[in-house]
Amino acid sequence: MTQQREDLYFNLIDQLLRCPNGQEPEVLEAQPELLDAGFIQTIMQVATGFAHQGNQDGAQFLIHVARELSKELGLYPDLSNKE
Numbered sequence: 640m641t642q643q644r645e646d647l648y649f650n651l652i653d654q655l656l657r658c659p660n661g662q663e664p665e666v667l668e669a670q671p672e673l674l675d676a677g678f679i680q681t682i683m684q685v686a687t688g689f690a691h692q693g694n695q696d697g698a699q700f701l702i703h704v705a706r707e708l709s710k711e712l713g714l715y716p717d718l719s720n721k722e
Contacts, residue, residue, distance in 0.1 A: 648681040679705045
């Protein structure tokens, strides 16, 4: 991953954290070229950092975004269909 792409990921994460509640899909849809496994990995790194800093709400929000995005991209196993 290039430094430039990583900076774009961090910028998009910052936009997600600052946008009004409920606007997250629009923020993500505005930059579809960044929605990939690398972005999800970066979200999880930031969420881990938040958790270590005591920002549980921020960490939980980012983990939720990462999980939902992973499902949309087909990177997260759908366990609901398995018994």
